[in-house]
Amino acid sequence: MNKPSQISTILKTSLPAVIDLSSQTIMWTIEAIFIGRLGASAFAGVGMAIQVILVFLSILLTFVVGASLIINRRLGARDFSQANHIFGQAMMMGVLMAFIFALIWYSGAIHIFKLIEEGGSRLARESGVTYLRTVAWFAPLLITNFVAVGIIRAIGETRYSMMVNVTINLLNLLLCPSLIFGWFGLPRLEVRGAALAVGIAHSVGFVLTFLLLRSRRLPLVLRFRDIAKPNWATAKELFKSGMPTTIEQLTWALGQLVVTSYAATMGVVVLSTQTVLTRIQAVLSMVYMGFGLGAMSITGKHVGAAEKALAIRMARLAHRVMAVFVLVIVSVMVCFSRTIVSVFTTDVATLDLGQRAIWIFAFAQIPKAMNNVVSGNLRGVGELKWLMWNTIFFVALLEIGLNYVAAFALGWGLYGIWGIQSLDETIRLSMNFWRFHRGKWQHV
Numbered sequence: 001m002n003k004p005s006q007i008s009t010i011l012k013t014s015l016p017a018v019i020d021l022s023s024q025t026i027m028w029t030i031e032a033i034f035i036g037r038l039g040a041s042a043f044a045g046v047g048m049a050i051q052v053i054l055v056f057l058s059i060l061l062t063f064v065v066g067a068s069l070i071i072n073r074r075l076g077a078r079d080f081s082q083a084n085h086i087f088g089q090a091m092m093m094g095v096l097m098a099f100i101f102a103l104i105w106y107s108g109a110i111h112i113f114k115l116i117e118e119g120g121s122r123l124a125r126e127s128g129v130t131y132l133r134t135v136a137w138f139a140p141l142l143i144t145n146f147v148a149v150g151i152i153r154a155i156g157e158t159r160y161s162m163m164v165n166v167t168i169n170l171l172n173l174l175l176c177p178s179l180i181f182g183w184f185g186l187p188r189l190e191v192r193g194a195a196l197a198v199g200i201a202h203s204v205g206f207v208l209t210f211l212l213l214r215s216r217r218l219p220l221v222l223r224f225r226d227i228a229k230p231n232w233a234t235a236k237e238l239f240k241s242g243m244p245t246t247i248e249q250l251t252w253a254l255g256q257l258v259v260t261s262y263a264a265t266m267g268v269v270v271l272s273t274q275t276v277l278t279r280i281q282a283v284l285s286m287v288y289m290g291f292g293l294g295a296m297s298i299t300g301k302h303v304g305a306a307e308k309a310l311a312i313r314m315a316r317l318a319h320r321v322m323a324v325f326v327l328v329i330v331s332v333m334v335c336f337s338r339t340i341v342s343v344f345t346t347d348v349a350t351l352d353l354g355q356r357a358i359w360i361f362a363f364a365q366i367p368k369a370m371n372n373v374v375s376g377n378l379r380g381v382g383e384l385k386w387l388m389w390n391t392i393f394f395v396a397l398l399e400i401g402l403n404y405v406a407a408f409a410l411g412w413g414l415y416g417i418w419g420i421q422s423l424d425e426t427i428r429l430s431m432n433f434w435r436f437h438r439g440k441w442q443h444v
Contacts, residue, residue, distance in 0.1 A: 007321060010298065013293075027173060028050070031194060066245075149165060151220070167204070255399040295380065315374075360415055
């Protein structure tokens with residue numbers, strides 16, 4: 001395989017994943033704008049409901065990542081029957097969890113939203129409960145589709161996952177304002193309308209995914225016999241493979257929540273600037289994640305095919321491709337810093353602080369982007385526990401511990417927060433790079 005075709009393989013796998021993942025982030029942003037027009041209470045309640053949903057979906061990473069890791073190896077070894085069996089077992093667990101989550105969301109919504117304090121927040125609680133309960137009716141289809149599309153994406157069939165998710169988000173974009181504000185003769189349903197738009201769009205996505213998995217266009221085929229009969233040995237293998245990634249992602253999310261609380265104690269300008277930077281980060285992370293998923297899929301398949309030298313060669317090429325992308329991104333951010341910040345806010349103080357802080361923020365993107373790709377390589381070779389412990393250690397030491405020292409004891413404020421994140425990503429990138437190129441996986 002020559003270098004142009006290798007680069008083409010990386011881009012054909014990664015770029016559709018970037019579009020796929022970015023479409024969801026963009027849709028969430030647009031939905032937030034529409035909900036915001038209903039008032040601050042609706043905005044706060046729906047925002048919390050989405051955070052609750054995201055926490056539950058992160059639990060499903062156990063099945064998505066665990067199944068994808070094993071399936072990639074099986075596909076690389078041309079063992080399609082076993083790959084389909086693993087996929088069917090993962091879908092069986094996804095369906096079971098979907099009904100459990102639906103029950104929790106509907107029956108537990110009132111108790112979950114008691115976390116919103118009393119005093120002028122009754123409408124926020126009501127909005128959150130309405131949104132979560134409405135989505136709960138569609139949860140079996142939404143969650144099952146989340147697992148299926150996640151596995152399709154993670155095995156490198158990103159063109160199909162992109163088609164499904166872009167269709168879902170375009171339909172949601174059409175239905176969301178129509179049902180919220182009562183456009184085109186539809187009833188004005190406000191928060192309930194936003195939730196119905198999500199449910200209907202994802203239900204259509206479920207049908208598309210089901211038809212795709214039965215069409216034999218993918219290397220995976222949804223076979224009902226694999227769903228109907230539980231295999232506890234396979235279930236154990238899925239948990240063992242996927243649980244470290246779930247813990248890793250939850251740990252990182254917790255760390256970022258603590259960092260946001262640090263920014264909140266420094267005043268409203270620092271908090272608003274941190275919010276702007278994290279929103280930019282959320283969009284950029286979809287680009288990094290797309291390349292990371294591509295790296296995981298390609299590496300896993302080459303390892304499954306016993307082509308370790310080619311896996312390493314493709315990994316190095318992926319690192320170079322990501323380096324070019326992130327340097328372009330950083331250059332744009334540095335050159336148009338004030339313009340980028342002004343997209344999110346018109347507050348003069350926030351604009352001034354954001355324009356200064358975005359330089360450090362931009363530098364942090366270089367190791368962060370590269371680390372996403374190297375981490376994808378490590379996931380492809382099964383180094384999930386290494387990534388988990390690495391994340392736990394550095395979130396505790398740097399993101400929570402040293403960040404506090406830099407922001408408060410040393411008085412560096414927001415500059416300290418992003419300076420420490422640059423240091424964190426750089427150290428983890430160095431360690432992960434060493435682990436991949438010198439790791440024990442090469443000798444197994």
